[in-house]
Amino acid sequence: MKIVVLGLSITSSWGNGHATTYRGLLREMDRRGHEILFLERDARWYEAHRDLPEPPFCRTLLYGSLDELFSEYGPEICDADCVIVGSYVYQGIEVGKWVSRHARGIKAFYDIDTPVTLAALARGECQYLSEDLIPCYDLYLSFTGGPTLDHLERHYGSRAARPLYCSVDPLVHFPMPVTPRWDLGYLGTYSDDRQPGLEQLLFQPAFHWRKGRFVVAGAQYPASLKWPENTHHIEHLPPECHSEFYSSQRFTLNLTRRQMLVAGYSPSVRLFEAAACAVPVVSDRWPGLEEFFTPGEEILVASSAEEMLRFLQRFPEEARRAIGERARARVLGHHSAACRAEELEEYLTSL
Incomplete structure (x- = not known):
């Protein structure tokens, strides 16, 4: 055609x-x-x-x-x-x-x-x-x-x-053999309705866990925003750098815009990209999530800074890697x- x-x-x-x-x-x-x-x-x-x-x-x-x-x-x-x-x-x-x-x-x-x-x-x-x-x-x-x-x-x-x-494009997003530099990261352009989730699930854990390493990549964040001292900000990250970025994280955060939370059944492209890199994803809760990933097996879900800190500080390493691998298999089979x-x-x- x-x-x-x-x-x-x-x-x-x-x-x-x-x-x-x-x-x-x-x-x-x-x-x-x-x-x-x-x-x-x-x-x-x-x-x-x-x-x-x-x-x-x-x-x-x-x-x-x-x-x-x-x-x-x-x-x-x-x-x-x-x-x-x-x-x-x-x-x-x-x-x-x-x-x-x-x-x-x-x-x-x-x-x-x-x-x-x-x-x-x-x-x-x-x-x-x-x-x-x-x-x-x-x-x-x-x-x-x-x-x-x-x-x-x-x-x-x-x-x-x-x-x-x-x-997800498997030619662009795939696991890379790098040593994780950050405990938790997030990739996304600034959005008013996602910012509360970012502050609750990344900023607050960063403030409470000073030894942790955090990173946010994305444009249009306000100059007045107060970043935690242990959080690195990258202004723009082109697609060809996403795989290395995700592979450099122990966990990555997925956040959903307010309208998509209400509608449900709205997976974000960043969710699939991260999963394709076999990095374990910690997501906020939204209706329909289980149609794309099985919670607890292919994805983790957090509703508070305390839950996020438990994943970052106490989750077994072998189980962490297994969740990432299962998520990657799901994405390549159904969401490429x-x-x-x-x-x-x-x-x-x-x-």
């Missing part, structure tokens, strides 16, 4: 998790024989941080305005077998309406931020999707499964809401980019 994707970014992973998702998925779609064009708005904040300016598995073109997008690339959008518009695309409503009117192939919306999207729709503040646009898409691909899919069809009139969860490409192909073929 000829597939056109209009997404937030594939050239830069700075401050977003979309790029790594698109890279793994589209590389695997390319391997399955599909021809892909990725159209990305030329945003100034990504310009200085393009860690993959020319992906080898798809043709990537940048545009500066909607006029340029439709005049230069409109014919390719119209002739594609499938057009996928992603969440957080700038002027996404206008893009989606144009695609729904002119594209002759399958029209799909890929929501990498489903709970955030639905919360914004409920407030009437979503900038990239509107209620009247949802039924115009033949397929709603969602990072969130469970009851949310039924809600999309019944309440918003989606023609077909299907899960296309985030995934190749698995998602196969699922996407099945959805498109059925339409």
